[in-house]
Amino acid sequence: MTLDAKIPVGLIQEKWDKHRFNMKLVNPANKRKYTIIVVGTGLAGASAAASLGELGYNVQNFCIQDSPRRAHSIAAQGGINAAKNYPNDGDSVWRLFYDTVKGGDYRSREANVYRLAQVSNNIIDQCVAQGVPFAREYGGLLSNRSFGGAQVSRTFYARGQTGQQLLLGAYSSLSRQIKAKKVEMFTRYEMLDLVVIDGKARGIVTRNLITGKIESFAADAVLLATGGYGNVYYLSTNAVNSNATAVWRAHKRGAYFANPCFVQIHPTCIPVTGDHQSKLTLMSESLRNDGRVWVPKAKGDKRPANEIPEEERDYYLERRYPAFGNLVPRDIASRAAKQVCDEGRGVGKTGLAVYLDFADAIKRLGRKAIEEKYGNLFEMYERITDENPYNVPMRIFPAIHYTMGGLWVDYNLQSTVPGLFVLGEANFSDHGANRLGASALMQGLADGYFVAPYTVGNYIGSNKFEPVTTDHPAFKASEKEVDDLVKKLLAVNGTKTAHELNRELGLIMWEYVGMGRSEEGLKKALEEIPKLREEFWKSIKVAGTGETLNQNLEEAGRLADYLELAELIARDALNRRESCGGHFREESQTPEGEAKRDDENYSYVAAWEFKGTEEAPELHKESLTFEHVPLTQRSYK
Numbered sequence: 355m356t357l358d359a360k361i362p363v364g365l366i367q368e369k370w371d372k373h374r375f376n377m378k379l380v381n382p383a384n385k386r387k388y389t390i391i392v393v394g395t396g397l398a399g400a401s402a403a404a405s406l407g408e409l410g411y412n413v414q415n416f417c418i419q420d421s422p423r424r425a426h427s428i429a430a431q432g433g434i435n436a437a438k439n440y441p442n443d444g445d446s447v448w449r450l451f452y453d454t455v456k457g458g459d460y461r462s463r464e465a466n467v468y469r470l471a472q473v474s475n476n477i478i479d480q481c482v483a484q485g486v487p488f489a490r491e492y493g494g495l496l497s498n499r500s501f502g503g504a505q506v507s508r509t510f511y512a513r514g515q516t517g518q519q520l521l522l523g524a525y526s527s528l529s530r531q532i533k534a535k536k537v538e539m540f541t542r543y544e545m546l547d548l549v550v551i552d553g554k555a556r557g558i559v560t561r562n563l564i565t566g567k568i569e570s571f572a573a574d575a576v577l578l579a580t581g582g583y584g585n586v587y588y589l590s591t592n593a594v595n596s597n598a599t600a601v602w603r604a605h606k607r608g609a610y611f612a613n614p615c616f617v618q619i620h621p622t623c624i625p626v627t628g629d630h631q632s633k634l635t636l637m638s639e640s641l642r643n644d645g646r647v648w649v650p651k652a653k654g655d656k657r658p659a660n661e662i663p664e665e666e667r668d669y670y671l672e673r674r675y676p677a678f679g680n681l682v683p684r685d686i687a688s689r690a691a692k693q694v695c696d697e698g699r700g701v702g703k704t705g706l707a708v709y710l711d712f713a714d715a716i717k718r719l720g721r722k723a724i725e726e727k728y729g730n731l732f733e734m735y736e737r738i739t740d741e742n743p744y745n746v747p748m749r750i751f752p753a754i755h756y757t758m759g760g761l762w763v764d765y766n767l768q769s770t771v772p773g774l775f776v777l778g779e780a781n782f783s784d785h786g787a788n789r790l791g792a793s794a795l796m797q798g799l800a801d802g803y804f805v806a807p808y809t810v811g812n813y814i815g816s817n818k819f820e821p822v823t824t825d826h827p828a829f830k831a832s833e834k835e836v837d838d839l840v841k842k843l844l845a846v847n848g849t850k851t852a853h854e855l856n857r858e859l860g861l862i863m864w865e866y867v868g869m870g871r872s873e874e875g876l877k878k879a880l881e882e883i884p885k886l887r888e889e890f891w892k893s894i895k896v897a898g899t900g901e902t903l904n905q906n907l908e909e910a911g912r913l914a915d916y917l918e919l920a921e922l923i924a925r926d927a928l929n930r931r932e933s934c935g936g937h938f939r940e941e942s943q944t945p946e947g948e949a950k951r952d953d954e955n956y957s958y959v960a961a962w963e964f965k966g967t968e969e970a971p972e973l974h975k976e977s978l979t980f981e982h983v984p985l986t987q988r989s990y991k
């Protein structure tokens with residue numbers, strides 16, 4: 355299949371408007387004849403389900419949590435970008451577009467990113483109308499702060515709980531549609547398969563997580579907004595429930611997986627302390643507005659931070675990147691932290707941490723101002739580490755945080771399976787090889803409120819749909835496959851838990867497919883992962899049965915998928931013999947240790963087609979062209 359991104363022709367500023375004008379509309383009276391499945395209730399899913407319900411479609415919305423409000427989006431802390439330019443500091447749609455393409459190290463599609471920047475302002479208006487309590491200035495205007503990779507302040511925020519407040523806004527809109535009976539909500543349902551009939555996505559198969567019942571749902575289009583796959587690495591900042599099952603099973607049904615190796619490692623997380631942990635905690639990037647990152651100049655200096663005099667500290671980000679200082683993008687800050695720790699200058703017991711210090715900011719602005727901006731983050735840090743960051747610097751280290759890769763989608767957010775649309779972190783669309791801070795919420799809400807409602811309508815309006823019910827043989831076959839898999843997992847009755855095996859997978863991934871990747875290491879990963887997969891099928895222990903709530907079973911099923919996806923991530927990383935963004939190939943670096951791209955050979959989206967678990971996937975390439983943001987070596991100096 356040739357990949358067609360369906361980018362509209364014309365000036366980049368006009369593409370989206372003209373495209374919307376050219377789309378087929380569905381008569382309001384006809385909309386109620388169509389059913390649309392939305393899987394996911396995070397910012398992308400909730401906003402899409404609410405918007406499609408409001409438009410008049412019959413929406414069925416699914417999530418694994420007990421309430422839509424518990425989607426992982428609730429954890430987002432720092433903020434959401436938009437090009438409103440309230441601070442009058444030089445921002446514009448064009449600058450947000452430029453920063454995002456450059457921040458992604460020139461591995462995203464220009465047309466998509468421009469649209470994202472365009473609709474960013476609508477998102478803020480929509481959320482304010484819903485009552486989202488964004489921080490405000492004394493005069494009433496919404497307040498902004500800075501995030502990495504930008505020299506303007508364009509991040510809107512609600513203390514350190516922006517995701518929560520945005521999700522409550524989306525949830526209010528969703529609740530209105532649930533009450534109006536335009537959205538039917540299915541909580542505690544896990545999608546375990548996509549059903550494709552006559553080449554089109556026509557429904558899903560789910561497992562009721564409380565009763566264990568396998569059920570099918572038929573529809574005219576299916577939207578996946580099921581989040582990212584960072585938990586393949588076991589330790590990540592993602593919610594423990596975040597998983598890759600929906601996208602992986604859709605991949606097996608024909609949806610190509612794009613750029614799986616583009617995984618974001620966030621520089622400011624609370625460091626690992628031991629084997630007891632099952633997740634890591636993020637300290638929001640917003641903290642780098644005021645916190646200064648440093649390590650001792652001397653190797654092995656174990657004095658407490660407060661005893662290290664100013665002249666013996668190395669504020670290495672300010673030194674190496676004077677133009678952006680502590681606000682360099684995440685890939686750059688993470689790599690720089692790794693470098694100083696590799697040199698033996700890391701702090702704390704393990705030596706795998708650097709300081710994030712607020713002493714100067716507290717002196718300059720006063721403790722109260724810092725408390726107002728970051729109070730809940732400081733409290734969270736203190737609860738976890740038992741250290742008070744108002745008195746001693748935070749200790750931070752990079753951790754897996756976000757996945758830029760995901761299911762391949764065209765400009766309309768449609769995957770390679772017609773009728774299957776993919777939104778939010780689950781798709782690969784806008785962030786290239788590195789996502790800038792505060793742009794995931796922007797993308798999720800752009801997809802859900804402003805893009806999918808149009809493009810899904812266009813799909814419905816342009817296609818004829820044969821009536822399909824869940825009695826169709828394709829549903830029955832898929833139900834049987836799902837049921838067989840559940841039984842197979844229960845039957846192994848081995849000795850290891852899913853947590854143990856996931857931790858083993860995570861160690862392989864972090865070691866060989868983590869912050870630094872080499873040809874040799876990736877080949878090793880490609881030997882180790884299939885071995886671990888084999889071990890999984892011999893030694894997984896799933897206690898209990900399939901007919902009740904069984905979290906062991908849920909975790910084992912998700913791990914079975916990670917063990918396949920992990921191999922694709924390593925394969926993609928091996929194929930991409932260049933460094934770009936978060937994908938750092940040791941063999942491809944500049945003399946200063948920065949990522950060195952190879953535009954001639956790798957300026958493409960790698961979209962992988964599934965050919966069978968034990969077969970090599972097929973690589974398809976979507977070439978990327980840059981007409982508006984010239985390809986240059988990224989510099990933040």
Ligand SMILES: Cc1cc2nc3c(=O)[nH]c(=O)nc-3n(C[C@H](O)[C@H](O)[C@H](O)COP(=O)(O)OP(=O)(O)OC[C@H]3O[C@@H](n4cnc5c(N)ncnc54)[C@H](O)[C@@H]3O)c2cc1C
Binds near residue numbers: 399596636791
């Ligand atoms: C700690 C933290 C802080 C962050 N802070 C920021 C920030 O300040 N700014 C920013 O822009 N980004 C931030 N991010 C990133 C951002 O939060 C996420 O990328 C974004 O919220 C993802 O939203 P989503 O709607 O795509 O998916 P999610 O919010 O992950 O939602 C996924 C949904 O899919 C459902 N689901 C998953 N699998 C299935 C299945 N098989 N069957 C049924 N349902 C399923 C889940 O139940 C859930 O409802 C942060 C991320 C983390 C981890």
